[in-house]
Structure formats: C-alpha cells, structure tokens
Amino acid sequence: MFSSNLFAIATSLLLATLPSFSLAQTSDPCAIVAGKPIATFAEAKACLEYFPYNHTIATETIDIVRKITDDLYIFNEIAATPPKVEGLSIVPVNISKALDIIQKEPWKSDRAFQDAIALILDKVHDAHLVYSPHCYRQFIFWQPIQLNSLIRDGRQIVNVAYVKDDLWADAKKEWTDCEVTHIDDVNAMEMVVNYAVNNNGESKDVNTCLNNIMNSKDYFHGWDDGADDLGYHRFLPAQESHKYTLQCPKNGTKPEQADYDEPITVTIPWVAQIPTGFSDADTYWDSFCSVHTSALSKRGPLFEPTVQENHIGQAFDFSENSIGHTTRDYTEFLILDGEDSDVGLIDIQSFSVASEDKEAFVKNFTRGLQMFAEKNVKKIIFDFSGNGGGDACAGEFFINSFFSSTPDYYSDVKYSSLVDNMVQKAFDMKSTKWMDYKSNHTQDADWYTNPVTYKRGNTDVKFSQPVSLSCESWNSAFAGNNAFNTSRWNADDLLILSDGRCGSTCAIVVSRLRLIHNVPALGLGGIRGNRMQFASFPGGESERLSSFLMDLQSLDLLDDPKAPKPFPERADMGWTFREVYRPNLPDTKFGDEVNLLEYNNVAADCRMYYTDENASDPKKLLHEVAALVKSGQCPLVQNGGK
Template sequence: MFSSNLFAIATSLLLATLPSPGRAQSSDACAVVAGKQIATYSEAKACLEHFPYNQTIADETIDIVRKITDDMYIFNEIAAHPPKIDGLSIVPVNISKSLDIIQKEPWKSDRAFQDAVALILDKVHDAHLVYSPHCYRQFIFWQPIQLNSVIRDGKQIVNVAYVKDDLWSEAKKDWTGCEVTHIDDKTAMEMVVNYAVNNNGESKDVNTCFNNIMNSKDYFHGWDDGADDLGYHRFLPDQENHRYTLQCPKNGTKPEEAKYDEPFTVTIPWVAEVPQSFTDADSYWDKYCAVHTSPLSKRSPTFQEDTIEETHIGQSFDFSINSAGTRTRDYTEFLLLDGPDSDIGVIDIQSFSVSSEDKTEFVKNFTRGLQMFEQNNVKKIIFDFSGNGGGDACAGEFFINSFFNSTPDYYSDVKYSPLVETVVEKAFEKQTTKWIDYKSNHSQGAEWFKETTTYDRGNAQTKFSQPVSLSCDSWNNAFADSNAFNTSRWKASDLLILSDGRCGSTCAIVVSRLRLVHDVPALGLGGIRGNRMQFASFPGGESERLSSFLTDLQSLDLLDTPGAPKPFPERADMGWTFREVYRPNLPGTDFGNEKNLLEYNNVAADCRMFYTDENASDPKKLWHQVASLLKNGQCPLVQNGGK
C-alpha cells in the first residue's frame, strides 16, 4: 500500500522545491545570525539560501554522483527495477534519470540543488547510500517538542516524549505526556506514518522508518545525521512550523489513566542551533563549504579532517569518536537485572564501530562481562541491538563466535568495474588497504575480483566478482593473547534478540546470522501496530565513502587514473554499498539470485512488543518486561518465519 512509481515521488518532490525567478540575496544573511546560539527558521534559511546556484558546481557534482552510482553502487540496477517483497516498502528509483531531472533545473540556490541530490538517493531506502553536503548540514533544526509513540488505553497514539523549553520560551514542560491528536490538520498517526514512509531512507521496512523518526530521551538515536527525524534535522525543513493539537492529562492524573482536559492547538516553530566560528557569508563558505586542497596532488582528497578512518565500517557516516577522543558511550554494556529477574542478563550492544586502538580492550571488556554473567549464574541473556548503526564486521564476527564458537561465512560479492579491478590489483601488489582482506574459495590474490560472473539485476545483466567472505585474521591478531571468551553455556533458546529495527549494516548481518543460522529468536520493538516488522535495517553489506576511497587511491598511487572519481567541488561526502551480502547458509546453486540478497529480504521478528508510558523512557523497565516474556517462553522461534 506504500509503493509508488519513482516519478510520482521524484518529480513531485523536485517540483515542490523548484526555484522561483529571481536573483540571490545581495545582503549578508549569514552575518545576521553569526555569533548567535539560536536563530529563527527564517534567519537560518536566509543564510543557507544566500549562496547562489552555480551550474558548473552542479554539473561536476552530478557527474561524480552518477559515476559512483553507475560504476560502483552495487544496488544501482536493482534499485531501478526492484522485486516486490511482501512486508517491505520498495519504490523504483532510477538514479541516473533522476539526476538528469535535477541537472536540468535552474535552482534558486546552491542549497536547494544540493539537498535535491541528497533526497533522490534517500529514496532508495538504503542507509548506506548517502550524499551529505557538508556546507548545508551545519545548522541543527529542532522542534521544541519531541514525539514518540506508545500504546495507551489499548490504542497506539502519538505522545509528547519531552519538551525542549531551552530552545523556545513558549514551550511548556507540562506538555510532556500529552497525546498529540492532530498535526497540521491531519490525524497525528496518519501524518507520522506518511512521513515515515515518504521521508525516511533508513530502511525498506516501514516499522523501522517509523521508529527512526520518533524519539524519547533515552532512545534518541545519535548514530546518523538526523536528516530523517520528525523533530530534528540537519537540513532545512520544508516548512517553518507545524500545528499540533494536544490533549493533556487532567491535573493530578497519569497519562495512562486517559483522563484529559479539553484539546488545544499550538503552532510550534522549527528552531535552529547556529554553528560557530563564522562572522559572515564569506567566512561561513570558507569554513564549511570551500574545498581546501592539499599540495599532494591536484586531485587530493578533501573532507579528511571530519572523517574518522576505520576499516570495514558498515554505516556510511558513523560519527562516533574512539577512545583516543571524547567518546561518551561504550561499545557494549553488561547488566544484571534485579529482583525476580536476577538470573537474566542484558548485553546492550551499542555499536560495532570498534576503532583499531580499542580492539584489545573491547575483547577484554566483553570477556569480563560474560565471566561476570557466569559467576552470577545468569540463565538467559537479552541482546539489545536497538539503535546500533553497525561498524566493523569482524567485531560482529567475534560477538557471534563468543556464543557459538564458530559461524558460517556469509558470502558476498562486489560489482565489477575496470577502476576497481585496477585498485584490487594494486592493493595486492603493495599489500595495503582493505581490498586485500577478502578471501575466495576459488582463487588467490586479485583473481577473486578479475574472474567475473554475470547475474540478472533488475532488468539488466551485471558483472560481479567471485563470491568472497571477509578475512578477520588481522583483527583477530590484535587480541590473540587476550583469552577471548568462548562458551557453550547458553543455548539459542536461552538468548533473545531485542531490536527496534534500527540495527543496521554489521548489526543487521549479525542478527540475521543469529536468527537464521543459530536459531536465536528475535523480538521486534515498537513500529506501527498491526504490521509485522523486521528486526534489522540496511543489511546490504559493506559501504564505502568517497573520502576514504580517494585516500585508498592516493595510497595506491592511483588518484590520477583515468576513470577515477574526483573530489566534490564543494565540501561533501558520499557513501554507497559496494559489497552485497546474501542470506546465510544458501546452497551454492542459489548464490547470485537477487531474491536471496539480504537487503531485499523480509526477515521478520518472531514476536513483538510496544512502547508504553511505563517503559518508553526507562530501559530497565523495558528489559524487565522482555525478561518476563523470555522466561515464560512467549517468544518462540517461528519456523520459516523470515523466509
């Protein structure tokens, strides 16, 4: 019911933002907001729209995006003609034709053009496929009320999770817990569901998209750029304010008692947090937009100062900071529940983005956590993967092996292009970069990429490498003397996957293997009531960023190779999936069939629970509820449920 044709989406969205005739502002709108902490929507918009559309910049940007998607984005062909999968919302997106439309339009501003490029890639619903214009991601836009969705009085409602009265003086803390009945004159659930379906590129599962746009204090997601959130953007929202109709609990009653005062309507603006370190439009452009090349090459990569270089990172733009910096959260946390659930342990798996200097400590901490569980006679374990954006695939491999000693390889392949063939050959020659970390059962060295196979993808035939899996030898060597923990103490029936669907990339591959190979049941959390949901998002495989790809080219002396992409003419980065992953345990004859791609499969959760007023802002209460379900056997494995 949520599917539609590309041009019903692309054309309407593009035309809705088409420029009106006129010239760029002559006044310096950025100087007006410089030095402020908070700006109005109109002030922030004026600064972002200050910079005129430049056809040369647009042409160069389009050419780079087109080259990457045509030559290296592994789902480019299938995205244009996707399969119909029950339970998934997949619309056809012909990226090249969409870029043609964008390129022909006389945009009002550079910002409008840049956001149009980002938007069309977002429509593929692959969170690895991202275009991020650094220039126009500096203001942070907030709605002063943040929403979540809970089950109250037997029905699913939209609820005020918390209020940011520090941003807007008219916001009132006592709106917290009020039901939102209407937004912009539509019923709140209708508006939120439509927004999730049409404006969130996080997943092909609408339940995950729904969860991704909603927030509460404890479940605020910080691992993406916030571009798809209902009340938090790093891009310019398309309207200045929204009208909310609220019905609030009567004085002295709790929200769950469903006793309300008369509804009222309030108009709530978008409020912008202003970036610092600029004084006017020229300094803003120089600080956030202009490309500052290094003397190494006329085509040296840029944007490096904002990029944390890691290997095999699943999430294209994972901004977590490693232990050498100021990271504020651990990768995993081991918790013992109390009271009648004292024999239940929770592993809160927050990220697999384990930096190289943290590998040994990660293993030691993980081992100590499992030993603590053994010492406390923990009988069952909840794996909470909610909000995990992925990371190092070898960290995920270590996690699975800690419980099951070994796990079958998940096979994958890479889309063929002459440029990448040159890269792989040079990588093996120089024994450097991630391209030497793949292993094939059929060949040695660079031959895994050169000996190609052709498969049907969409309406096209596409060349791919041989099947490969990821070698974790170098990762494992980092903790060879760490006494890594392996156990058979807990059976699959003693374990439970808990996920709000926002478990992406490496996380998605880990939970898929736990569920499909090792028979660990999965519980889906939240989403739209009445819709069966997945427990993972964007499990497409491995992603690349242009910034890191250019760094590889530089280290391999290939920056000036014919066919190599250039850096963007403005400060920007792009991520894309370059290695596709298949369902685990496939017979050899099923490899290569697009219906077996994990990205285009609906692997549904075995059971489901929802947020309530009681558990929405208290993870411990949520975990106790999950523990009761686990102990009582209320989430049994659904045989063939995800197939």
C-alpha cells in the same frame, strides 16, 4: 520538481577545491545570524539560500554522483527495478534518470540543488547510500516538542515525549504526555506513518523508519548526526512551523487514565541552532563550503574524515556497568535485579571498534561473559537497538563467543575496470583493504579480475567471484587472550532485542544469529499490527568517496580517467559496494537477487511496544523483556514473524 525536504545521513567530510564566491555584504543574511545561539526559520533559510546556483558546480557534482552510482554502487540496477517483497516498502528509483531531471532544473539556490541530490539517493532506502553536502548541514533545526509513539488505552498514539523550553519561550513543560491527535490538521498517527514511509531513508522496513523518526521520553536517540526525525533536522525543513492539536490529561490524572481537558491547537515553529565560526556569508562559505587545499596530492584535496559514528546512550543504560569496565561503550554487561537476577543484558552499542581498542574490546567481552557465568546468569538478552554497525570482524568475534563457529556469509563486489586496476595493484603493492577478501575458488586478485554475470532487475551486471571477509589478522592479535567460548547458553537461552535500528554489520550479525543459530528475535516499537524486521540496511559493506580517494592515492590511481574526482564543494558520498546474501542455508542460491539480504524480510518472532510505563522507565521495559525470555513467550517462528 524535487522537494527540498530531504533526509541525509552525516558522513565523514571530503574537503575539495572550489573557487571562492565573493558575496556582497549588503543585506547579508548570514551576517544577521552570525554569533547568535539561535535564529528563526526565516533567518536561517535566508542565509542558506543566499548562495547562488552555479551550473558548472552542478554539472561536476552530478557527473561524480553518476560515475559512483553507475560504476560502483552495487544496488544501482536493482534499485531501478526492485523485487516486490512482502513486508518491505520498496519503490523503484532510477538514479541516472533522476539525475538527468535534476540537471535540467533551474534551481533557485545552490542549497536547493545540493538537497535535491541528497533526496534522490535517500529515496532508495539504503542508509549506506548518501550524499552529504557539508555546506548545508551546519544549522541544526529543532521543534520545541519531541514526539514518541505509545500504546495507550488500547490504541497506538502519538505522544509528546518531552519539551525543549530552552529553544522557544512559548513552549510549556506541561505539554509533556499530551496525546497529539492531529498534525497540520491530519490524524497524527496517519501523518507520522506516512512521513516514516515516504521521508525516512534509513530502512526498507516502515517500522524501523517510524522508530527512527521518534524519540523516547528519557533520551534522544541520536543514531547519527544527520538524524531525520520529526523534531530534529540538519537540513532546511520544508515548512516554517507545524500545527499540533493536543489532548492533555486533566490536572492530577495520569495519561493512561484517558481523562482529558478540551483539546488545544498550538503552532510550533522550527528553531535553528546557529553554528559558530563565521561572521558573514563570505566567511560562512569559506568555513563550511569552500577551498581547503593541501600538498597531499596533485589535485590538492584534503582527505579528512572528520565525522565519526556518533552513538548517544542507549535507552537501557539504567545502572552502572556490572563489571566496572567499558571499552568506549562498545558493549556493556548488566544483570537485572530482583526476581530477574538470573537474566543478563549485553548492550551492544556499536561494532565500530577502533584499532587501538580491539584488544581491550576482547578482554572486556570475555570478562563480561565470565561474570555472567559466575553470577549464574541463565538467560541473556542481546540489545542491538541503535547499533549502526562497524567492524565485521568484531561481529564475527561476537557470534563465535556463543557459537564456536559460524558459516561464512558470502558476498560479491560489483565489477568495474577501475576497481579491477585497484585490486591488482593492491596485491602487487600489498596495500589497502582490497587484499582482505578471500575466495574458496580463486587466488590473489583473481577473485575480482575474473567476474561473473548475474541478473539484477532487468539488467545483466558483472560481479566478482563469491568472497567472504578475512578476519585472520583481527583474530591473530588476540590469540593469547583466551577468548571465552562457551556452550553454557543455548539458542533458547538467548534473545535478540532490536528496535530495527540495527544496521550494516549489526544486521549481518543478527541475521546469522537468527537464521543459522536459531536465536529468536523481539522487535520493539514500530507500527502496531505491522510485521517488523529486527535489522536495517544489511547490504554488506559501504565506502565513502573520501576514503576511496585515499585508496586511489595509495595505489597511485588518482589520475585514472575512470576515477571519480573530489566534489567541487565540501561534501562526501557513501555507497554500498559489497552485497551480502542470506546466510549459507540449503535453499540459498548464490548470485540470485532473491537471496540478497538487503532485499529480504527477516521478521521478528515476537513483538513489544512502548507504553506510558515502560517508555518512562527503561528498567521496567527490560524486566518486561526478561519475563518473555524466562517464560518462553518468544519462540522461534519458522517462516513467520510479527
């Protein structure tokens, strides 16, 4: 039996055909909550559980997931028999066997089945691998208290970061800064660590998972629309409420003085924020789950990527942009004040640079570095916290702005006869991204059509020839912009700052900065005393079924018998299709699974934790980081990390 308590990442949505359900209006639980701003857990659950399990839909869904994971997901075999890597939490997940079990289960509702699919993919701890059922991601569930983790009085504790008293009348603002000693009668720190290890699929590093389920005092991290932290879900939580035992500072004392009133225990319910656009179960199904057709293709799916990366402001956005220019907040250049006025911060919020923003991105970045040079900035902090990745060529540009060149990071793609057809047609038709890869050993489509075999787990798996991503078209558009390449700052003048929530392209960028260019890395937060990575899910490159189907359509391959079909309900699936190896170091053997960046632990060189002072004042935290940089207290640790 699989728990319905899963954690899924919001992705773009594929609208696909499904016969409409005609649901009786008698005691319609969706009609009861329609039009309300909030509902109780029980009311929301009744609506979500109202739609019956359909064996035909389940079988079609499982067949599509199985086709993608078996044929296209590059870590499918190694996930079933993963290596043991010190410092990483990796459990074996045989996706095919798990799908067999799910298929045999007599699920009580469609939601329970859909969530079981999402949960098993989440257990691989690869944030690129996700099944997102649109139908059951519409309600937003909140706990009225939000938590963070601090070092207080020499101990790591769970703390009430802030209280959302707009959701629940009994919530009290004075709970803010109370230490949470127990949750559901379990030691609070033990509970949140176990929760992070077992229930957060964002990373194989438990420190990153802990950071991902927590919030800070002054901002909601909002890394993605499917956040799976302790107080915010876009899926049905496992239980209706939680008991919190609070140890609150006496009136007039500061939390760090550790002078407490007698503990109190409060029961905090999950409160559901209700979506708009429906009036009953039938209209809910039609709006969020059911048929939306177009004449776009023979099958009639409307390929509509409707959800983009959602980045909500960084913890360190404490002043106006020093140069007065932003490019949709991709990066900000800030100079610290006071005695740290010779320290600059580049807040790299995202590499998801829209095509129409690329030129402005380069100009903004160049102006920022020129401003740093003019203001005599001597040390630079790269803040990658909360960066979910994006355009690999934007990451390449970032590295080359400080180090005039950097070695290619080589990668490969899992071989399948379907993708073989796609690559050959891509080169014939001069269409789709499958033309964007370059190889030092082959020409045109040969990089894919002449595969090689490597061992993954206990299985021999075919892969493409070694390839790297071509950024020639990206770079050529900015040849006249005189990008700022400088040797003004050396590696020991730079510092990577990361809470570990730096994924995909971001992870590849920071790994190259650290391993090739010797820029030290500082890990922020996490579990005290536990070695921490500064990057997450560096697997390589991901794909979504919605965009994959669009490529198939462009190449006239939608009717290929090996092609996956659209899901029978509105849903999308993401997966890693290109794996990346450690940067091209002398000891890196291409093709060997021990050198896969996804299954390596590249630890931070030094560490900093949240406290009552710096969690309340991001500017203070950044000055603490600046002190480390200026004093040289975060030196590069060879084969180490903390």
